[in-house]
Amino acid sequence: MTKTFDHGGGVRSVQVPIPDNPLGHTLVYVVDTGRGPVLVDTGWDDPASWDVLVAGLAACGTGASEVYGVVVTHHHPDHHGLSARVREASGAWVAMHEADAAIVRRARETRPERWYAYMADKLAAAGAPEEHIAPLRAARGRRTLPGLSPALPDRDVVPGELLDLPGRRLRAVWTPGHTPGHVCLHLEEDHPARLAGRGRLFSGDHLLPEITPHIGLYEDPDDATVTDPLGDYLDSLERVGRLTPAEVLPAHQYAFTDAPGRVRQLLDHHEQRLAGLLALLREPLTPWQLAERMEWNRPWADIPYGSRNIAVSEAESHLRRLVKQGRAEPLAGSEPVAYVAV
Template sequence: MRMVTAANEAQREAWRTGGFPEVERVRPGLWSIPVPIPINPLRYVLVYALELDDGVAIIDAGWNTDEAYNGLAEGLRVAGYGIGDVRAVLVTHIHPDHYGLAGRVREESGAWIGLHEADARLLHGRYDDSEIGELIERERMLLVRCGVPPIAAEELAGASKMIRQFVSMAKPDRVIEDGERIGLPGWDLRALWTPGHSPGHLCFVEPERKLLFSGDHVLAKITPIVAVHPQSDANPLADYLDSLANVRKWDVEEVLPAHEYRFLELAERVDYVMAHHEERLAEIESVLAGADGLSCWEVATKLTWSRPWESIPTFMRRSANNETLAHLVWLEAKGRVRKVAGEPDLWYSL
């Protein structure tokens, strides 16, 4: 893998060594603020503060914990602002490390919250305590169809319930559409709808400054989870690959992701990620070619992961299974594999 060039070597080194990067003035009027994420290998989310005439707008917010709130407040203080100076919270997507603190920030500042409609419509099913049980049951049924043993399916279906505590459920004040100019004074910020990692994932591009705020869509080293689950679109990998092709068209000099570190070569990184998925698709076809029908779970156990399957924590096996399913669905749509429905569904090579 060719390494992309870090825009700030100290930030890259902090990621590499397991450290915590500094609050940084990236450009005039633009700040990078690392906000800690609890019990998570990503360690922090990079919140970007854009200076306005009367305060700041932030892109993403962090998890709803006191540690994260204090980290955001301290980062804003270094930049010369406070939570009360936040005028807008632009949320790239509804995962807790991006959306979780948005409601608390709005309570303190009166800021408006912006989110794409495709994610906004998922909020109640995902974070409303009265509806979470239904979502967990739908996940359990999906896992059973994938061939996960019943006891494991029960455990895996509720594996992410504990992160509900890190979200302050807040209905967005503004729905942001694809291509929309956000209208922040001093900034020509435009929204790019980039579904895949979530149905309503947004990136934000600033053409004059040649900057792309990429959320989780394009990262410097890791690839985001693209999975089939009860709240995903039918073919999320197809959505993701199309979204990658769309952002690749933009002439930007720097990519500002929500994790890891800022980097320079957008097109090269997009090409690598697309090639990575092609390799994974080919690997799945190879696994199926040597078998007489496999469940999604069985396929997942035979693939190459960052560690042996036996070493993958139980809760992460759900993501591995659902990512595998996203690739199988893509292959089926292309006529490269076929599915025989049942409990479990079985997949065959063609």
């Protein structure tokens, strides 16, 4: 059953399902403009998800062929997956921040065996046991890897600028952290229910009402730059909090108010988590060992293979923040590299 919701002021949302994922669905927003609807994100590239999106657009009084443009908050497949099909159906433009557009280009151009080798080497450097790395080494000869043909965007989302939505004021706000090119979109118009605050914010995965988004490493096989995704995310949170939107329209769960309050909760959460990791780092630990000891939503033994890779990436992003703050440091001579609190 297709679920849609009218948020007022020419903004509706469609719940587009994510197959076999506990998140359940992506909220695809349909924004009326003088040239036809513009979508904020499109949902997962799956036939059933496409059918739901098409039915949802019909329930909103429009159709896939009428879409004027697509603004992608970030490159992940539950947001960008159906962009190509929407463009094929309508001729719509597809816009994305350049940092995430570069990831899309890299994903399309990099050979699958290069990705497998890169992932295996990264996990080995993080201290993963050989039995965890072995499947990646065995997969190097495979010629395919899921999710490596996302749509190439044809427009850039430029931070600070208004997007091409005739009759509307939608401004891009760069919020790196979850991905390097994640953007929120500030609808600079009075709230239709006259709620106090400054317009509405399409927040993608940056600001969610109950979920803390994954903050892992920015992956690039050809770039050894030591990035600080968690530092980027915390800075971006404060930027969004200062906008004081009347309402937040996130990509998952439900719309909510009091963005500054939610920002404070997330800032506190990460500071508490960093303090907890420092306590663990009283003894030297590799990123893998740290991930094993961190608190997750289930015991480490119950975390599936792919999710363990994500957990290690998140442990590494927190380690990089602690090192940058001067609160932890790599242990000289350790191999793989272990970290210890200062």
